[in-house]
Amino acid sequence: GSLVKPEGLLRFWLDCPTGAKRQDVEIRQNTRIFFTTGVWDDPEVVMAQDAEYQAVLKQLQELVDQARSDKAKERSNFFEELQTFRKMVGDSKEFDLLKSRKEDLECALPPVGSAVSPNGVQIAPSGSLVIKGNSIPDWLPGSEYLILGTFSTSATD
Numbered sequence: 634g635s636l637v638k639p640e641g642l643l644r645f646w647l648d649c650p651t652g653a654k655r656q657d658v659e660i661r662q663n664t665r666i667f668f669t670t671g672v673w674d675d676p677e678v679v680m681a682q683d684a685e686y687q688a689v690l691k692q693l694q695e696l697v698d699q700a701r702s703d704k705a706k707e708r709s710n711f712f713e714e715l716q717t718f719r720k721m722v723g724d725s726k727e728f729d730l731l732k733s734r735k736e737d738l739e740c741a742l743p744p745v746g747s748a749v750s751p752n753g754v755q756i757a758p759s760g761s762l763v764i765k766g767n768s769i770p771d772w773l774p775g776s777e778y779l780i781l782g783t784f785s786t787s788a789t790d
Contacts, residue, residue: 643672643756658781660764667778670760670786673743676753686738689731696728748788756786 645668652662660666673679703717746758762784766777 641671641673642669643760644669660781664764666781667763667765668760668784669763670784671743671747671757673747673755676755679743679753679755682738682742686735686742689735689738693728693731693735696724696731700724748786750788758787759783759785 646665647668649660649664649666650662652664653660700721703721706717743755744757747755748758749755760783762781763778764781766779767775769775769777
């Protein structure tokens with residue numbers, strides 16, 4: 634099949650010609666084990682995304698602080714209450730947009746503990762292992778993959 638999201642992923646495989654068994658998991662002979670993990674190969678983009686993430690966090694905190702301040706103020710008349718309510722509705726919409734952007738950036742940025750190479754490339758601290766669960770060729774619909782487990786990465790010198 635085709636890749637859904639090839640960018641940002643490091644994918645490779647190892648063939649296991651002899652098979653393996655551990656506790657209740659068995660890998661049959663001649664099984665291919667597929668490894669997938671995240672990779673960030675443009676340090677400038679990561680730095681720009683991180684700067685945007687920090688700015689979004691600051692804006693979110695400012696909105697929260699402003700909402701608390703507005704709630705704490707006493708209003709002398711109905712029109713002040715109405716104006717405050719309208720402002721809070723607008724702030725709520727902005728808060729939702731910022732929160733959504735924050736979540737997008739959290740998914741796009743490398744996780745804490747990512748291995749960093751001297752040239753700035755980062756690899757996620759963990760990845761997934763899968764094996765093919767049926768004999769249907771990859772180019773046909775219906776290929777099945779079974780989760781085997783996870784693996785961890787670390788920087789080496």
